Amino acid sequence: MSVDPDCLFCKIVAGEIPCERLYEDDEILAFRDINPQAPFHALLIPKIHLATLNDLEPEHAGMVGRLFLVARLLAKEHDLPGYRVVINTNPEGGQVIYHVHMHLLGGRQMKAGLG
Ligand code: AMP
Ligand code: ZN
Numbered sequence: 001m002s003v004d005p006d007c008l009f010c011k012i013v014a015g016e017i018p019c020e021r022l023y024e025d026d027e028i029l030a031f032r033d034i035n036p037q038a039p040f041h042a043l044l045i046p047k048i049h050l051a052t053l054n055d056l057e058p059e060h061a062g063m064v065g066r067l068f069l070v071a072r073l074l075a076k077e078h079d080l081p082g083y084r085v086v087i088n089t090n091p092e093g094g095q096v097i098y099h100v101h102m103h104l105l106g107g108r109q110m111k112a113g114l115g
Helices: 008-014 058-077
Strands: 021-024 028-032 040-046 083-086 102-106
Touching (some): 008 040, 028 058, 058 083, 058 102
Antiparallel strands (some): 021 028, 028 040, 040 102, 083 102
Protein backbone atom coordinates (compact mmCIF):
# COMPACT_ATOMS: atom_id res chain seq x y z
CA MET A 1 0.00 0.00 0.00
CA SER A 2 1.66 3.25 -1.04
CA VAL A 3 -0.95 5.49 0.68
CA ASP A 4 -3.13 4.81 3.73
CA PRO A 5 -6.11 7.18 3.65
CA ASP A 6 -6.43 7.00 7.43
CA CYS A 7 -2.78 7.84 8.10
CA LEU A 8 -1.98 11.33 9.44
CA PHE A 9 1.38 11.56 7.69
CA CYS A 10 -0.09 10.36 4.36
CA LYS A 11 -2.58 13.23 4.75
CA ILE A 12 0.32 15.64 5.31
CA VAL A 13 2.05 14.29 2.18
CA ALA A 14 -1.21 14.81 0.24
CA GLY A 15 -1.51 18.39 1.54
CA GLU A 16 -4.78 17.59 3.34
CA ILE A 17 -3.25 18.53 6.71
CA PRO A 18 -0.90 21.52 6.90
CA CYS A 19 2.70 21.33 7.98
CA GLU A 20 5.74 23.56 8.01
CA ARG A 21 7.69 22.04 5.13
CA LEU A 22 11.46 22.07 5.45
CA TYR A 23 12.44 19.80 2.55
CA GLU A 24 10.67 17.92 -0.22
CA ASP A 25 11.63 15.79 -3.19
CA ASP A 26 9.97 12.97 -5.13
CA GLU A 27 10.23 10.44 -2.33
CA ILE A 28 10.91 12.33 0.93
CA LEU A 29 9.17 15.09 2.90
CA ALA A 30 10.54 16.84 5.98
CA PHE A 31 8.51 19.13 8.24
CA ARG A 32 8.64 20.58 11.72
CA ASP A 33 7.36 18.47 14.58
CA ILE A 34 4.21 20.03 16.03
CA ASN A 35 5.40 19.31 19.59
CA PRO A 36 9.14 20.01 19.44
CA GLN A 37 11.44 18.27 21.92
CA ALA A 38 14.37 20.54 21.01
CA PRO A 39 14.78 24.03 19.48
CA PHE A 40 15.04 22.28 16.11
CA HIS A 41 12.86 19.19 15.70
CA ALA A 42 12.02 17.89 12.24
CA LEU A 43 10.33 14.73 11.02
CA LEU A 44 11.66 13.14 7.84
CA ILE A 45 9.33 10.70 6.13
CA PRO A 46 9.08 8.66 2.96
CA LYS A 47 6.11 9.77 0.85
CA ILE A 48 4.96 6.18 0.49
CA HIS A 49 3.15 4.62 3.42
CA LEU A 50 5.30 2.22 5.40
CA ALA A 51 3.98 1.73 8.93
CA THR A 52 7.17 0.84 10.79
CA LEU A 53 10.84 0.09 10.26
CA ASN A 54 9.81 -3.58 10.20
CA ASP A 55 7.93 -2.98 6.94
CA LEU A 56 11.07 -1.96 5.07
CA GLU A 57 12.21 -4.24 2.24
CA PRO A 58 15.54 -4.27 0.40
CA GLU A 59 13.96 -2.12 -2.34
CA HIS A 60 13.63 0.70 0.23
CA ALA A 61 17.32 0.77 1.09
CA GLY A 62 18.10 3.66 -1.26
CA MET A 63 15.31 5.77 0.18
CA VAL A 64 16.44 5.05 3.74
CA GLY A 65 19.96 6.11 2.83
CA ARG A 66 18.61 9.30 1.30
CA LEU A 67 16.67 10.05 4.52
CA PHE A 68 20.04 10.28 6.27
CA LEU A 69 21.36 12.56 3.54
CA VAL A 70 18.34 14.84 4.04
CA ALA A 71 19.04 14.84 7.80
CA ARG A 72 22.59 15.93 7.07
CA LEU A 73 21.39 18.62 4.66
CA LEU A 74 18.85 20.04 7.13
CA ALA A 75 21.44 20.05 9.92
CA LYS A 76 23.73 22.08 7.68
CA GLU A 77 20.97 24.47 6.55
CA HIS A 78 19.88 25.08 10.13
CA ASP A 79 23.43 25.47 11.48
CA LEU A 80 23.28 22.48 13.80
CA PRO A 81 26.83 21.59 14.80
CA GLY A 82 25.52 18.38 16.38
CA TYR A 83 22.23 16.59 16.29
CA ARG A 84 20.41 13.33 16.98
CA VAL A 85 18.33 11.11 14.70
CA VAL A 86 15.80 8.65 16.13
CA ILE A 87 13.30 6.21 14.62
CA ASN A 88 10.82 4.96 17.22
CA THR A 89 9.43 1.54 16.35
CA ASN A 90 6.27 -0.11 17.68
CA PRO A 91 4.59 0.69 21.02
CA GLU A 92 7.55 -0.59 23.04
CA GLY A 93 9.78 1.77 21.06
CA GLY A 94 7.54 4.76 21.73
CA GLN A 95 6.03 4.93 18.24
CA VAL A 96 2.74 6.85 18.13
CA ILE A 97 2.30 7.57 14.42
CA TYR A 98 2.42 4.46 12.24
CA HIS A 99 4.09 5.94 9.17
CA VAL A 100 7.88 5.55 9.34
CA HIS A 101 9.58 8.78 10.36
CA MET A 102 13.01 9.90 11.40
CA HIS A 103 13.19 12.51 14.17
CA LEU A 104 15.98 15.06 13.67
CA LEU A 105 16.69 16.94 16.89
CA GLY A 106 19.17 19.70 17.54
CA GLY A 107 19.77 23.18 18.86
CA ARG A 108 20.39 22.11 22.44
CA GLN A 109 22.99 19.99 24.19
CA MET A 110 21.94 16.33 24.08
CA LYS A 111 22.91 14.16 27.00
CA ALA A 112 25.50 11.54 26.20
CA GLY A 113 23.99 8.09 25.82
CA LEU A 114 20.28 7.36 25.53
CA GLY A 115 19.25 6.58 29.10
P1 AMP B 1 6.54 8.97 17.32
O1 AMP B 1 6.31 8.89 18.79
O2 AMP B 1 7.95 8.59 16.94
O3 AMP B 1 5.50 8.20 16.53
O4 AMP B 1 6.45 10.50 16.94
C1 AMP B 1 5.33 11.10 16.38
C2 AMP B 1 5.64 12.56 16.30
O5 AMP B 1 4.72 13.18 15.44
C3 AMP B 1 5.56 13.30 17.64
O6 AMP B 1 6.82 13.92 17.93
C4 AMP B 1 4.47 14.35 17.41
O7 AMP B 1 4.72 15.58 18.05
C5 AMP B 1 4.48 14.48 15.90
N1 AMP B 1 3.25 14.95 15.29
C6 AMP B 1 1.99 14.50 15.52
N2 AMP B 1 1.11 15.15 14.74
C7 AMP B 1 1.82 16.03 14.00
C8 AMP B 1 1.47 16.99 13.02
N3 AMP B 1 0.20 17.18 12.61
N4 AMP B 1 2.46 17.75 12.47
C9 AMP B 1 3.75 17.58 12.88
N5 AMP B 1 4.14 16.67 13.79
C10 AMP B 1 3.19 15.91 14.35
ZN1 ZN C 1 1.08 6.95 5.92
